[in-house]
Amino acid sequence: MGSLVKDITDREVDFAKWYTDVCKKADLVDYSSVKGSMIIRPYGYAIWENMVSILDKEFKKLGHVNVQMPLLIPESLLNIEKEHVEGFAPEVAWVTYGGSEKLEERMCIRPTSETLFCEHYKKIIKSYRDLPLLYNQWATIVRWEKTTRPFLRSREILWQEGHTMHATSTEAREETLRMLKVYEDFQRNYLAIPVIVGRKTEKEKFAGAEETYTLEAMMWDGVALQNGTSHYFGQHFAKAFGIQFLDKDNTLKTPYQTSWGVSTRMIGGLIMTHSDNRGLVLPPKIAPIKVCIIPIGDVTNELSSLEAKLNANNITYKVDNSDKTPGFKFALAEVKGYPIRIELGKRDLDNGFITLVRRDTLEKIKVNTNEDIISVILELLNDIQTDMYNKALERRNNMLYKANTYDEFKKISSNGNGFIEVNLCNDPHCEDKIKEDTGLKSRCIIDKEVDNTCIVCGKKANYKVYFGRQY
């Protein structure tokens, strides 16, 4: 089937290697001399553009507006909220010189922009009339990670960060959950990723947040990927920055805050959920190119007619007109993960049909030339989307475990990856012990009644929690 496929390591052999092979072979990313950063190539960036376009519309529907804050944060500004600076200072890039002049105060490249937003909010929030304030920013952030992997953990990240301010804690909590739901719907319906959503434990929440909600995706290998977060900040930052508003009752009050974000990491999640040993598999709703046409023999008229129909129906496609063999083109289309491949062959056409191949199952479908091919394609795209979600869901469900005792927990975790449900108390030492003994970290709190004692210390359990290895 051509050299492209052979170059991808089997995921059963080395999942990490398989992942970077797919990223590279599908032309999603390339490396540069900038260690820890990646180049997002046109095909990878087109996936991101689709994500941005869909999410941005959802945000705006709910009344959010976009802004652009500075890229750099002066050290004194970063230092204002204590927990926050402790969480981020160790992993920021510091700018110390402008041209040949040493800066009086060094600045970091934003690792996240809470401090910048709060400084601005202090100036522009005066009255209850200014609330709620629903801001979002699409931006590049930098976190100086030691070990990096394309999309999953890199020094430069493209993301969006929503930062909102509300008159009451009720409204802010509602916003936190509303945006979590936007993310959840997007990841389920577009990315076909069956995320588990829930609150983080005290130990795992964001530096400076009162509550952190997370979207936990399970990768093909059973390892967790935190695929987005939504935070309720309460008044922590607002107090640290002295943000106040005059309420209707004519008293000064401190507003309540949220923040929420997703990033290019979602592309990594897409790959590790759906792709296979032949390369990328993309859910149709997020694929930049839905259909790849491979003409075989002289099919000029049929090709133009097909292209006209696809254009008229706004179905994105590409035609592989290169001078390679059909076999090579099939393999390439598989590496690239186009949801449907159309083999437009002279011989097939003479026999009255066109061959469609689903990328997810590799199933071949013969379509009679009398049939309405657009209906077939639209239905097939729909089926692929649904089937990919269900397949991922089934796989994930098969890797959900329960442990009633710590011994059981250790046994399950040593057998392989997946999420393990346990009863846990809220003493962070119990989570620490699990991490030490097994390497697993808590993913999120499960919305179920607690029915037992903490598996570590045996004291009263506070919640049920999923544990898992993480990317």
Add this chain to the structure above:
Amino acid sequence: MGSLVKDITDREVDFAKWYTDVCKKADLVDYSSVKGSMIIRPYGYAIWENMVSILDKEFKKLGHVNVQMPLLIPESLLNIEKEHVEGFAPEVAWVTYGGSEKLEERMCIRPTSETLFCEHYKKIIKSYRDLPLLYNQWATIVRWEKTTRPFLRSREILWQEGHTMHATSTEAREETLRMLKVYEDFQRNYLAIPVIVGRKTEKEKFAGAEETYTLEAMMWDGVALQNGTSHYFGQHFAKAFGIQFLDKDNTLKTPYQTSWGVSTRMIGGLIMTHSDNRGLVLPPKIAPIKVCIIPIGDVTNELSSLEAKLNANNITYKVDNSDKTPGFKFALAEVKGYPIRIELGKRDLDNGFITLVRRDTLEKIKVNTNEDIISVILELLNDIQTDMYNKALERRNNMLYKANTYDEFKKISSNGNGFIEVNLCNDPHCEDKIKEDTGLKSRCIIDKEVDNTCIVCGKKANYKVYFGRQY
């Protein structure tokens, strides 16, 4: 007319102060504790989003694709092309620490990305089949400017940079001019700015370019704003980076390169071309909100009916429902520069009409309630767009001068701003002398026959050139 207007300095009194007043009062930008950087507020960012959306579609129509290169450039990479590093090294921000660790090699935040693109191109360009390579990037760049002004000159700039590679110099030159034309059409048709386009002199071209084309806009005060550039690089960078491709004739060749960019500076150009002492004036085609409705009295039914019509016709609008007086709302609508203000008054409606006010001329138009208001609005938006362009064109034409002698040149330039046409030789010393004596710099070469000798040295002239003061 309310305090908002009074807070804007008259442009006849202090143009610089007027400009920053408009930027601030119209809620386009705010300052932060990050010196030299600005916050682009939602209303300002919405203008940028419109610019991005229109240009991005044009770029894609012509076959360009978007990518994302790293934010940081290692010093050794920046140093590869000599002229380029000399041009940019004095004004870059240097990252020297990652967390608490000193970097082995310092990195600058990209001031522009030629070096990153070229490093990548060296890896991915192998054959004539890979050409042309038509890449674009939407990005934040940093240039450590000493004196900064919102949109015009700031340390952080949002922009796009196109970087393309071609098999022949003819194709690359065509691309350079094609993209210049895209910019020109955009600025004329959407921004209503009558830009003058032309080639830069040797002295004023981009660091590393063989030819630089520019879009020179003349601001209300007669000062020039370079509102975009398109460069033909020839093989300079390609040779410095060792980029080669195997051509159809089976020989290795060096490709030809272009780059082209526009930035948030265009927002500054918009303001300084069209706005007035009452605030912002936006051309309808780029205005985020075309219509501002101010209800006066109980007009609930008429308002819903009007909103329904505007929605059905995709005309963006806002309703000012605040508890301020109509007079305050009128002034605010003027500060914000909504192209049309609709005064939806109970008394007017009882008398059978609705009042529309054009922002550009402040003319009041009474529309009979029997008339199709949407047709009136659409026609008016169209008229405003055309009239704004023509007004700016007339004003610019009135500030175009010609000087046949150097004495004449000095006399004209001491009388006020504007562009002065002169005959010039290609010795950079003559441009230097003009700069020294008068502060004026060459804007661009004019597409006209040379008919005289250089106004400075009296030797054979090589071209006609516009000179002007610049932002």
